Amino acid sequence: MAQNANRQNVANSTRVVAEPMLASHFGNAIIDPLFAQFATLVAEHLAVEKTKHINLVISMTRK
Numbered sequence: 001m002a003q004n005a006n007r008q009n010v011a012n013s014t015r016v017v018a019e020p021m022l023a024s025h026f027g028n029a030i031i032d033p034l035f036a037q038f039a040t041l042v043a044e045h046l047a048v049e050k051t052k053h054i055n056l057v058i059s060m061t062r063k
Contacts, residue, residue, distance in 0.1 A: 006046055011039035013055070 015035045023031055045051070 007039045007043040010042045
């Protein structure tokens, strides 16, 4: 159960950042299947290797 929560947290964190860029380029139709597959890949990775996650936030303003 905890592993499922971890994979969803990683997938959701990545989705928050990447979704607007991906949706504008490829369309909204691919977003749910894409991140479902990403969550599966994250779960596979977490099953074999313990990882640490770093969040980097960059704020940009237009002059």
